[in-house]
Amino acid sequence: MEQFLNIFLGGLLIGGIYSLVSMGLSLQYGVAKVLNIAHGEFLMIGAFATYWLQESGVDPLLTVVIVGPVMFLVGFLLYRTVFTSIRLRSAHPGIYESNSLLAAFGIYFIVQNIGILIWGTTPHSYTYLNTSISVAGALFTQNRIVAAAFAVVIGIAFYLFLTNTRTGKAIRAAAQDPSTAGLMGVNIDFVLALCFGFGAAMAGVAGSLISICYSLSTSMGLGYTVIAIVVVTLGGLGSIPGSFIGGFVLGIIGSAVSYWQPGLTVASYYVIFIILLLVRPKGIMGK
Amino acid sequence: MHLLEGEKVTKYFGGLAAVSEVDFYVDEGEILGLIGPNGAGKTTLFNLISAALEPKPGVIKFRDEQINGLRPYKICRLGIARTFQTVKIFGNLPVIENVRVGSLFGPLKGLSTAEATKVALELLEFVGLSKVAYTPARDMTLVNQKRLEVARALATKPTLLLLDELMAGLNQTELLDTMELVKQIQKKGITIIMIEHVMKAIMGICDRIIVLHHGKKIADGTPEEVANSKKVIEVYLGEASDAGS
Amino acid sequence: MNFSSINWKRAAMQPGIPVLLLILVALAPLYGSGYIVTLFTYFILYMVLSVSWTIFSGSTGYISLASAAFYGVGIYAAAMFGERMPFIFVILIGGIASFILAFIVGAITLRLRGIYFAMFTFGLVVLMKEVIHYWEITIEGTRGHFVIYQSNETIFYYLLGIFIVTMIVAYIIRKSRYGLALASIGENEEAAGHTGINVTMVKVITFAISAVFMGAAGAVMATKFTYIDPGVAFNPMMSFSPALMAIFGGMGSIYGPVVGAVFFSYLQEWLMTGSLKNYYMLIFGAILVLTIIYLPSGITGLIQNLWRRIRGARSAPTRG
Numbered sequence: 001m002e003q004f005l006n007i008f009l010g011g012l013l014i015g016g017i018y019s020l021v022s023m024g025l026s027l028q029y030g031v032a033k034v035l036n037i038a039h040g041e042f043l044m045i046g047a048f049a050t051y052w053l054q055e056s057g058v059d060p061l062l063t064v065v066i067v068g069p070v071m072f073l074v075g076f077l078l079y080r081t082v083f084t085s086i087r088l089r090s091a092h093p094g095i096y097e098s099n100s101l102l103a104a105f106g107i108y109f110i111v112q113n114i115g116i117l118i119w120g121t122t123p124h125s126y127t128y129l130n131t132s133i134s135v136a137g138a139l140f141t142q143n144r145i146v147a148a149a150f151a152v153v154i155g156i157a158f159y160l161f162l163t164n165t166r167t168g169k170a171i172r173a174a175a176q177d178p179s180t181a182g183l184m185g186v187n188i189d190f191v192l193a194l195c196f197g198f199g200a201a202m203a204g205v206a207g208s209l210i211s212i213c214y215s216l217s218t219s220m221g222l223g224y225t226v227i228a229i230v231v232v233t234l235g236g237l238g239s240i241p242g243s244f245i246g247g248f249v250l251g252i253i254g255s256a257v258s259y260w261q262p263g264l265t266v267a268s269y270y271v272i273f274i275i276l277l278l279v280r281p282k283g284i285m286g287k
Numbered sequence: 288m289h290l291l292e293g294e295k296v297t298k299y300f301g302g303l304a305a306v307s308e309v310d311f312y313v314d315e316g317e318i319l320g321l322i323g324p325n326g327a328g329k330t331t332l333f334n335l336i337s338a339a340l341e342p343k344p345g346v347i348k349f350r351d352e353q354i355n356g357l358r359p360y361k362i363c364r365l366g367i368a369r370t371f372q373t374v375k376i377f378g379n380l381p382v383i384e385n386v387r388v389g390s391l392f393g394p395l396k397g398l399s400t401a402e403a404t405k406v407a408l409e410l411l412e413f414v415g416l417s418k419v420a421y422t423p424a425r426d427m428t429l430v431n432q433k434r435l436e437v438a439r440a441l442a443t444k445p446t447l448l449l450l451d452e453l454m455a456g457l458n459q460t461e462l463l464d465t466m467e468l469v470k471q472i473q474k475k476g477i478t479i480i481m482i483e484h485v486m487k488a489i490m491g492i493c494d495r496i497i498v499l500h501h502g503k504k505i506a507d508g509t510p511e512e513v514a515n516s517k518k519v520i521e522v523y524l525g526e527a528s529d530a531g532s
Numbered sequence: 533m534n535f536s537s538i539n540w541k542r543a544a545m546q547p548g549i550p551v552l553l554l555i556l557v558a559l560a561p562l563y564g565s566g567y568i569v570t571l572f573t574y575f576i577l578y579m580v581l582s583v584s585w586t587i588f589s590g591s592t593g594y595i596s597l598a599s600a601a602f603y604g605v606g607i608y609a610a611a612m613f614g615e616r617m618p619f620i621f622v623i624l625i626g627g628i629a630s631f632i633l634a635f636i637v638g639a640i641t642l643r644l645r646g647i648y649f650a651m652f653t654f655g656l657v658v659l660m661k662e663v664i665h666y667w668e669i670t671i672e673g674t675r676g677h678f679v680i681y682q683s684n685e686t687i688f689y690y691l692l693g694i695f696i697v698t699m700i701v702a703y704i705i706r707k708s709r710y711g712l713a714l715a716s717i718g719e720n721e722e723a724a725g726h727t728g729i730n731v732t733m734v735k736v737i738t739f740a741i742s743a744v745f746m747g748a749a750g751a752v753m754a755t756k757f758t759y760i761d762p763g764v765a766f767n768p769m770m771s772f773s774p775a776l777m778a779i780f781g782g783m784g785s786i787y788g789p790v791v792g793a794v795f796f797s798y799l800q801e802w803l804m805t806g807s808l809k810n811y812y813m814l815i816f817g818a819i820l821v822l823t824i825i826y827l828p829s830g831i832t833g834l835i836q837n838l839w840r841r842i843r844g845a846r847s848a849p850t851r852g
């Protein structure tokens with residue numbers, strides 16, 4: 001029973017982070033139609049940025065306020081320079097999707113190797129709020145709880161932004177149907193770039209939060225990208241609440257598998273992905 | 288025996304019944320018109336016949352054999368060919384190659400490559416595209432791309448041809464030419480179902496007309512019967528000018 | 533372009549310069565140093581991978597990132613059977629095993645949209661790596677395998693043989709009615725289906741055929757490593773490299789992927805031997821992005837376009 005609780009609560013804590021990462025990818029893939037394989041690299045950059053800043057004395061949680069906007073800008077500009085031109089040159093959406101996937105792979109190599117050139121390949125870590133507290137009998141470090149709480153708050157705040165503001169509504173219109181959204185006077189390229197920027201910002205912030213409880217390395221990104229892809233497929237393409245819930249679901253599954261067979265965690269994600277694509281490609285929340 | 292027959296053919300998209308319990312048939316040699324306002328379910332019915340979609344529920348029979356559940360290429364080889372409302376040509380291939388795809392893969396018994404080329408050239412002549420046989424298909428006008436789709440469909444040696452809005456957007460002379468083309472196809476012994484909004488064309492060449500509205504069949508009869516049907520007139524009230532021309 | 537009519541006489545005459553080059557390469561072990569032979573071995577390896585990648589992905593537009601999986605299956609075939617049978621059979625097993633794997637994966641995934649297919653194939657590489665790693669550690673209690681040794685010349689000539697077969701198969705497919713079917717699928721899959729092409733079948737078989745050469749190449753290259761483990765055998769770079777080489781070289785002509793392969797394997801050799809490994813990856817990524825934006829039909833496409841412009845654009849352009 002205690003074991004079970006440990007797995008479950010541990011899954012929920014990491015699931016909060018997964019949710020945030022996946023909501024970011026959901027915006028990039030579900031709305032902007034870029035399956036951004038470099039998503040996790042933005043997370044890696046965010047994590048190292050926080051590491052840098054805390055070394056010069058900034059509170060790690062505060063770095064979120066810097067990392068978020070900077071990553072947003074990077075993502076926004078990246079979309080405007082790379083993906084807009086691919087979109088305009090592609091004969092049909094299928095070509096756009098595969099070409100932007102390949103371009104995203106290129107960006108993945110670029111960002112990761114810039115990371116390696118700066119920070120090398122050895123893991124880095126620092127300590128922050130690492131006293132343990134007991135939750136219903138199971139022990140967790142404070143930093144994991146704080147990170148998960150921050151992730152959830154940011155995720156919910158972003159959802160409220162989507163449902164309650166004009167910009168948010170434009171994004172949701174674009175997610176439904178880009179061509180009619182364009183007709184309704186939404187500047188489609190701008191909105192898609194916004195989505196891409198928000199996606200990058202979420203990855204960056206998730207990286208900051210990860211850095212306060214786990215060690216970081218320049219190769220950490222791809223694993224999170226894979227998780228985000230599975231979660232987005234699980235939650236339903238373009239469904240923000242789906243990604244939010246899916247993150248927790250995958251967190252718990254991953255926590256359970258790595259308890260019994262740590263060597264098969266990644267393989268289990270892939271198996272979930274296969275089953276989803278074959279049985280329910282729309283995801284659990286898809287219409 | 289009808290050539291093609293549908294019983295209670297139905298297709299839902301989510302909650303929306305795009306085609307709802309439609310019974311229909313077409314007899315050998317006929318030109319059947321399929322009309323109805325935008326979104327009536329006409330193209331969806333074509334998609335069901337050509338197996339792009341599967342009816343749920345419902346049965347479609349070709350020469351008394353059930354054909355729903357088969358894959359599109361099988362339908363084509365059985366002798367049902369189609370064109371598309373939004374053209375789907377092989378844009379980067381030369382015009383003649385577009386047609387050769389049809390003659391090489393469409394007939395039940397495949398042709399040799401030399402025969403396929405010969406057939407393709409004849410068909411391009413037939414639809415009036417001989418001059419552009421070697422240009423990439425994407426460089427043609429939309430009107431010619433639609434004609435190319437007809438040639439490609441004919442190359443598969445169909446007994447039944449489904450034409451989806453072949454005449455949309457044509458000027459007066461092009462319209463007359465195309466009506467003539469359809470009649471020529473009928474003379475080859477090919478049965479035709481055509482979706483059309485151009486009433487003049489429909490009334491002029493169809494032997495029989497089926498009217499769809501919100502996925503349901505609301506009329507089925509000769510052009511005169513359909514033109515005088517109260518239900519049809521109600522549905523088309525907004526488009527009366529079009530119907531009267 | 534004229535499908536399904538191979539003019540054998542012309543086919544034999546036309547590739548004069550390439551055949552000359554091929555002979556020059558084939559004689560490399562006679563005049564070149566060991567370094568040259570090894571360098572050429574890598575050129576040919578990447579030529580095989582990128583040409584066979586193009587056979588499927590170039591014509592249908594489905595991006596496969598499974599090359600590393602098929603290459604890795606070949607490597608493992610060599611590790612498992614290398615001691616028990618003649619080398620040529622080992623190579624055949626590598627090819628056949630890859631064919632079967634590709635056939636199964638294709639049958640499952642080639643009904644999906646292209647983007648899912650790409651993800652799926654990429655995941656396949658990771659899955660193979662993880663599962664075999666798990667298997668070796670927990671069930672066999674080992675990590676990796678030894679592979680029987682072959683001389684550099686043997687490796688070179690077997691690989692060259694595979695390359696020639698790959699080129700011939702690629703050429704025949706491109707010029708045959710089967711190639712026309714593939715091209716029409718790439719142009720408009722739905723229309724191809726309604727025009728009588730068994731779309732799924734054609735895609736699955738072509739995918740499987742393209743995997744044969746990758747598996748065979750893996751079986752040959754394995755002997756160069758002498759000791760392999762899942763990390764070596766299933767290296768995702770072996771999926772990206774062929775794709776980039778083909779796209780960069782241009783897929784409109786059969787020589788495009790060859791040009792791309794030579795360019796990148798030389799670049800790699802040049803940068804990786806120093807301490808510039810990370811710069812190679814950086815440049816690799818940058819060229820990938822730039823090619824996709826600015827060179828959609830690759831280097832050979834660019835040259836063809838320039839050539840056509842110089843001659844005054846008389847003949848009809850071929851598919852890009």
Ligand SMILES: Nc1ncnc2c1ncn2[C@@H]1O[C@H](COP(=O)(O)OP(=O)(O)OP(=O)(O)O)[C@@H](O)[C@H]1O
Pocket residue numbers: 300303305323324325326327328329330331332372
């Ligand atoms: N693939 C699809 N997914 C969801 N809804 C669809 C799909 N295809 C058609 N519909 C819907 O089904 C209904 C019927 O569409 P259909 O294209 O058959 O109409 P139509 O009679 O051909 O109209 P038009 O004259 O405009 O071509 C419409 O409401 C349309 O939005």
Ligand SMILES: [Mg+2]
Pocket residue numbers: 329330331372
């Ligand atoms: Mg329609």
